[in-house]
Amino acid sequence: MSTPAPLPSLAEASHMIAEGSTTPTALTEQALGRIAALDPRLNAFITVTGDRALAAAKTAEAEMAAGHRRGPLHGIPYALKDIYDVAGVPTTAHSRVLLGNIPTQDAETTARLEAAGMVLLGKLATHEFARGGPTDKLHWPSAKNPWNLDHFAGGSSSGSGSAVAAGLVAMAMGSDTGGSIRLPAVFCGITGLKPTYGRVSRRGVVPLSFGLDHTGPLTRTAEDCALSMQVLAGHDPLDPGSAPVPPGDYLSGLKDGIKGLTIGYARAFNEGAALSAESVAAQEEAVCVLRALGATVIDVALPPMRRMEAAMWTILHAESFAIHQDHLRRTPELYGRVTRERLSLGAFVTGPHYVQAQRLRTLLTEEMNAVFDRCDAILCAPASGTAPALSAVDELPWRKQQPLTAPFNLTGHPAICVPGGFGANGLPLSLQFAGRAFDEATLLRIAHALETATDHAARRPPESWP
Amino acid sequence: MSDTTEADFQALLRIAGISFTEDRYPVMLDAYRSWLKLVEVLDEPLPLAVEPAAAPRLAEFRLEEPRA
Numbered sequence: 311m312s313t314p315a316p317l318p319s320l321a322e323a324s325h326m327i328a329e330g331s332t333t334p335t336a337l338t339e340q341a342l343g344r345i346a347a348l349d350p351r352l353n354a355f356i357t358v359t360g361d362r363a364l365a366a367a368k369t370a371e372a373e374m375a376a377g378h379r380r381g382p383l384h385g386i387p388y389a390l391k392d393i394y395d396v397a398g399v400p401t402t403a404h405s406r407v408l409l410g411n412i413p414t415q416d417a418e419t420t421a422r423l424e425a426a427g428m429v430l431l432g433k434l435a436t437h438e439f440a441r442g443g444p445t446d447k448l449h450w451p452s453a454k455n456p457w458n459l460d461h462f463a464g465g466s467s468s469g470s471g472s473a474v475a476a477g478l479v480a481m482a483m484g485s486d487t488g489g490s491i492r493l494p495a496v497f498c499g500i501t502g503l504k505p506t507y508g509r510v511s512r513r514g515v516v517p518l519s520f521g522l523d524h525t526g527p528l529t530r531t532a533e534d535c536a537l538s539m540q541v542l543a544g545h546d547p548l549d550p551g552s553a554p555v556p557p558g559d560y561l562s563g564l565k566d567g568i569k570g571l572t573i574g575y576a577r578a579f580n581e582g583a584a585l586s587a588e589s590v591a592a593q594e595e596a597v598c599v600l601r602a603l604g605a606t607v608i609d610v611a612l613p614p615m616r617r618m619e620a621a622m623w624t625i626l627h628a629e630s631f632a633i634h635q636d637h638l639r640r641t642p643e644l645y646g647r648v649t650r651e652r653l654s655l656g657a658f659v660t661g662p663h664y665v666q667a668q669r670l671r672t673l674l675t676e677e678m679n680a681v682f683d684r685c686d687a688i689l690c691a692p693a694s695g696t697a698p699a700l701s702a703v704d705e706l707p708w709r710k711q712q713p714l715t716a717p718f719n720l721t722g723h724p725a726i727c728v729p730g731g732f733g734a735n736g737l738p739l740s741l742q743f744a745g746r747a748f749d750e751a752t753l754l755r756i757a758h759a760l761e762t763a764t765d766h767a768a769r770r771p772p773e774s775w776p
Numbered sequence: 777m778s779d780t781t782e783a784d785f786q787a788l789l790r791i792a793g794i795s796f797t798e799d800r801y802p803v804m805l806d807a808y809r810s811w812l813k814l815v816e817v818l819d820e821p822l823p824l825a826v827e828p829a830a831a832p833r834l835a836e837f838r839l840e841e842p843r844a
Contacts, residue, residue, distance in 0.1 A: 521829070616817060617817050619814060620814050620815050620816075620817045620818055621818075623814060624815060624818065631792075635792065635793075635794075638792075638794050639792075639793040639794060642794065647800075651796075651800065651803070651804060651807070654792075654794055654796075654804070655807060655811065656792075657788050657789060657791075657792035657794060658785075658788055658808055658811045658812075662818075663815050663818045665828055666818040666819075666822065667818060668828030668829050668830075669822050669826045669827065669828050669829075670817075670818065670822065671828075671829040672826050672827060672828065672829045673822070673826055675829065706803065706807070707803065707804060707807040708806065708807035708810040708811070
């Protein structure tokens with residue numbers, strides 16, 4: 311049996327359903343067929359909810375036949391990183407620690423996507439508790455990068471990146487504490503948006519660090535990200551980190567172009583990050599394209615990385631250890647080695663250092679805000695190059711190079727990673743744009759303009775592997 | 777002055793109630809040394825008026841958009 315075609319984008323699928331050229335059931339069967347054909351090599355899914363998906367698709371069809379189309383995402387398949395709760399479906403966080411954990415309520419984000427009429431295909435692989443690494447020996451295998459199975463898919467939302475890039479699904483939810491939505495998007499050649507802290511609810515999502523966790527979508531296009539945000543964004547009074555702001559409009563200005571915008575190019579940030587020559591070239595090419603599209607590009611300096619890393623990792627280590635300390639003491643053998651060692655770093659954090667980190671964060675957020683007085687968005691590299699080989703992934707508890715995505719977790723500003731070309735090894739390169747707080751719409755506008763002006767997002771990964 | 781880093785490391789693990797196998801001990805001790813280096817910056821004094829960030833931390837931005 312031949313492998314079904316990649317799932318269309320959310321926007322394409324929505325249009326096809328509206329014009330009657332496909333149905334929710336056909337899309338769901340296409341997705342399930344593609345998962346059956348490709349996922350045995352990709353390991354993107356931990357749980358496939360096939361029967362549930364087909365039933366939901368039929369319900370969507372019945373509603374539409376009765377004249378009730380809930381919105382543009384009605385009847386379109388999606389998938390969730392396996393840290394999002396779905397009532398009656400296991401949430402494992404890819405860990406033996408949570409075997410047998412079956413939530414009784416949906417996460418707020420799940421509830422929003424379900425209310426929009428989307429069709430859940432299943433739960434996706436992650437690094438254990440969004441903290442471990444791809445080579446840990448766990449109960450389920452780690453997700454693979456469809457561009458090259460021997461290279462890192464990024465993490466921790468590895469299954470989300472793999473599934474979207476491989477066309478198993480058009481949208482998957484990830485979470486981002488130091489870059490875990492954006493890095494899988496970077497290495498798998500797709501688009502990943504970390505919204506502003508407080509923009510999208512975290513309730514019902516297994517936490518890693520209360521003050522740094524963000525939830526958001528991974529898609530193939532900026533428009534699909536915008537469509538997702540129309541549903542996901544909004545105040546959740548039961549999430550203490552949720553901001554009481556209007557949900558925003560991500561679609562109306564999406565295709566307005568970027569003429570008149572000012573983009574701050576964080577050249578010094580990039581120079582301090584030991585980027586590969588082709589990654590530098592991708593950034594420089596993006597600067598040229600942005601200028602050609604009518605934006606003004608200026609150089610900007612970000613706050614010192616050393617201070618951002620100290621504040622960021624102090625908070626992350628302390629909060630993740632607080633969450634896991636009981637299990638780390640009682641059942642440490644249930645964790646993978648990398649996860650256990652990284653979580654244990656929180657034992658080194660003192661009370662005064664945690665408070666100092668939170669105070670420093672106040673200052674650094676103000677400094678980042680000051681950068682946005684001069685520009686509408688910041689362009690900087692999200693990673694030093696293309697996806698490393700799995701054999702070269704740093705699995706030590708202390709990473710030699712901290713993620714270039716993490717500063718915006720610390721300050722809470724929104725950041726998006728978009729395709730930025732390809733390296734000589736055929737693997738994707740990527741660009742990162744950060745924006746003013748609660749201004750995801752401008753980031754999506756920039757992403758859409760770049761996507762339209764280049765062909766970086768059009769190329770697809772292979773469908774068979776050695 | 778004697779180096780108390782390893783003794784401090786052992787004490788912190790004991791207080792936290794966690795341990796590691798012998799083969800991972802040097803890796804974790806090395807991680808601890810890297811940690812100490814990273815957080816040196818947190819020992820630098822900050823202005824007294826600087827308060828810890830609190831969630832939702834971007835509260836000032838709520839002023840830019842009227843509440844629904």
